[in-house]
Amino acid sequence: xxxxxxxxxxLLAVIITVILFxxxxxxxxxxxxxxxxxxxxxxxxxxxxxxxxxxILTPKDNLISTIRNFVxxxxxxxxxxxxxxxxxxxxPVRVFTxxxxxxxxxxxxxxxxxxxxxxxxxxxxxxxxxxxxxxQSTIKSIILFLFIAFLPWIFKYNLWFWHPxxxxxxxxxLTIFFLEKDNFKFGKFFLxxxxxxxxxxxxxxxxxxxxxxIMTYLIMGLIKKTxxxxxxxxxxxxxxxxxxxxxxxxxxxxxxERTRRDIIDVQKNQYFYVTKGWxxxxxxxxxxxxxxxxxxxxxxxxxxxGLLLLLLVLGCFFGNHKLTNVLILAWIIPxxxxxxxxxxxxxxxxxxxxxxxxxxxxxNLMPNEVFEKGGWKNxxxxxxxxxxxxxxxxxxxxxxxxYSNVVEDWNxxxxxxDKEPLLLxxxxxxxxxxxxxxxFLNEDYWYLVESFDNRISPNSYGYQAMKGPYKIxxxxxxxxxxxxxxxxxxxxxxxxxxxxxxxxxYPHYVVYGPDDNEIK
Numbered sequence: 001x002x003x004x005x006x007x008x009x010x011l012l013a014v015i016i017t018v019i020l021f022x023x024x025x026x027x028x029x030x031x032x033x034x035x036x037x038x039x040x041x042x043x044x045x046x047x048x049x050x051x052x053x054x055x056i057l058t059p060k061d062n063l064i065s066t067i068r069n070f071v072x073x074x075x076x077x078x079x080x081x082x083x084x085x086x087x088x089x090x091x092p093v094r095v096f097t098x099x100x101x102x103x104x105x106x107x108x109x110x111x112x113x114x115x116x117x118x119x120x121x122x123x124x125x126x127x128x129x130x131x132x133x134x135x136q137s138t139i140k141s142i143i144l145f146l147f148i149a150f151l152p153w154i155f156k157y158n159l160w161f162w163h164p165x166x167x168x169x170x171x172x173x174l175t176i177f178f179l180e181k182d183n184f185k186f187g188k189f190f191l192x193x194x195x196x197x198x199x200x201x202x203x204x205x206x207x208x209x210x211x212x213x214i215m216t217y218l219i220m221g222l223i224k225k226t227x228x229x230x231x232x233x234x235x236x237x238x239x240x241x242x243x244x245x246x247x248x249x250x251x252x253x254x255x256x257e258r259t260r261r262d263i264i265d266v267q268k269n270q271y272f273y274v275t276k277g278w279x280x281x282x283x284x285x286x287x288x289x290x291x292x293x294x295x296x297x298x299x300x301x302x303x304x305x306g307l308l309l310l311l312l313v314l315g316c317f318f319g320n321h322k323l324t325n326v327l328i329l330a331w332i333i334p335x336x337x338x339x340x341x342x343x344x345x346x347x348x349x350x351x352x353x354x355x356x357x358x359x360x361x362x363x364n365l366m367p368n369e370v371f372e373k374g375g376w377k378n379x380x381x382x383x384x385x386x387x388x389x390x391x392x393x394x395x396x397x398x399x400x401x402x403y404s405n406v407v408e409d410w411n412x413x414x415x416x417x418d419k420e421p422l423l424l425x426x427x428x429x430x431x432x433x434x435x436x437x438x439x440f441l442n443e444d445y446w447y448l449v450e451s452f453d454n455r456i457s458p459n460s461y462g463y464q465a466m467k468g469p470y471k472i473x474x475x476x477x478x479x480x481x482x483x484x485x486x487x488x489x490x491x492x493x494x495x496x497x498x499x500x501x502x503x504x505x506y507p508h509y510v511v512y513g514p515d516d517n518e519i520k
Contacts, residue, residue: 010135013142018122021149025118025158026110028413031420032160033109041428042419046109046162049075053086053112054102057094071252072259076266080251081203082116082164089115112162121157121166121352125149127173128360131180131324137368147398148359150405152412153298153348159416161349164203169353171200175210176327176357179217183323184226186235194239198246205267206335206353213330214239220326277344284344291340298348299355300401307397308361315364325364328357362398366391411504418497425490426483432474439482441468446491447482448498454478462512463499465491 033039033046040047052075060066073083090108094101101108125148133141148154157166174196182189197214200207218236221227227235253259277284292302299305315325332354339350367387426448432439441447449470451462454477465488472480485491495514503511503519511519 010138010141013138014126017145021122028159028416029113030110033106035105076263078164079203086112086116117162117166118158120170124169124173124356127177128356132360144363147402150402151299152405152408155409156412165349165352168200168204169356171196172353180324184221184224186227194242195246198243202247202250209335212334213327216330275342275344286341288340294346311364312361319365332358366394415501425494426485430481430483438473441470443468446485446488448485448491448494449482451480458508458510460510463495464514465495
């Protein structure tokens with residue numbers, strides 16, 4: 001019994017970690033959507049998707065019309081699996097509250113964020129941790145899980161972001177999982193991989209970039225001669241048929257000619273904007289140099305990305321998880337090349353299905369003995385000094401990066417937690433909206449006053465809580481703006497938070513808080 005518990009301890013530790021993260025994200029995700037107006041002001045994309053979801057959950061006059069309405073979701077930028085999983089997430093609210101459910105915006109968004117975004121993301125990390133550790137070491141498994149989960153923009157995805165990318169990431173890692181489980185037998189797990197790959201394509205078209213991983217797996221199977229050539233061709237064809245069938249089954253509107261044309265037109269327009277940019281083409285660039293600053297801000301330093309790539313490549317030839325690393329590499333090569341050289345806009349969530357598998361290579365070539373009692377001594381005695389040295393470097397780097405990321409995550413967390421109180425503290429529209437217009441502040445109210453001067457370098461900003469009478473004017477690059485607040489405390493709170501977060505976002509700016517002291 002003790003031996004069994006010891007064997008299952010890593011799995012139990014990861015499950016507990018997943019649950020703790022789920023609870024941790026519950027607090028911010030239960031805010032910021034008291035009504036649809038607040039959702040419109042504070043949210044990113046959620047306010048666009050939410051009306052479509054409400055529409056498909058609105059009953060019609062008869063059962064046939066209700067089913068047709070449930071399937072005809074209308075927002076064809078994402079696949080139907082995103083909307084049907086979202087609808088099922090809040091369906092109990094609709095069943096128990098009836099038409100009143102449309103007014104329960106905060107409850108609905110909480111469920112959508114936690115079930116459709118947070119849960120599949122945490123499961124994706126858990127699956128990759130299993131593939132790279134087989135849950136043989138508790139410490140190793142937890143270190144890898146925390147390292148991936150605390151990457152700033154993986155962490156940020158869990159906050160106020162109801163989006164399909166976590167579902168796509170889960171589908172990708174499950175496809176890798178099933179192929180690794182199949183291990184060139186070309187049996188049921190190979191077909192399960194076809195199902196999950198079809199799910200990814202049905203959810204977001206990015207699943208098509210898994211083609212190289214499938215081709216690589218087939219070629220490796222041919223080289224290993226685990227099955228005959230005829231069976232290999234038969235299974236490859238079966239994989240393709242199942243993948244396409246799942247894609248159509250999960251997007252039944254593709255069978256309706258008129259709707260299929262609409263879906264294709266939407267996807268064509270989306271491709272144009274993604275590759276050309278939303279506004280002025282000159283604002284958008286592609287290529288590795290255009291992306292590196294973003295990857296640096298979102299994840300880790302470019303130098304460490306190079307080290308991870310080296311560890312991933314080495315993991316394809318050495319260690320106990322060669323197939324996993326080969327599949328990861330074959331997945332990220334075509335998709336990352338597409339993002340780098342074709343995608344002009346820079347949304348961080350596009351990299352999510354790459355980041356989770358890619359960063360799992362952080363512990364490649366690190367033996368479990370490193371985390372066992374007397375393990376370092378045993379490695380030294382075996383003259384595996386190079387492995388021991390590499391493991392030490394990996395551990396130190398992961399610890400340093402995780403600490404740095406946690407600091408950044410705390411800023412992201414704090415900013416998210418303050419968004420709703422800031423919105424309620426003061427008006428969202430300034431008193432002076434016209435350039436050069438002088439406005440007199442009423443003596444009966446407290447205001448958040450922002451003074452700015454962008455004529456100098458570095459730019460200077462100051463935030464104060466002030467009560468009228470006072471006159472302000474703002475020009476394009478200097479002046480003052482004011483927002484009416486609910487009270488003196490609300491104005492002070494708002495001034496302090498705006499100063500803090502501006503300094504975090506733009507550390508090179510000179511920023512003064514409401515106490516007239518410069519924020520360092």
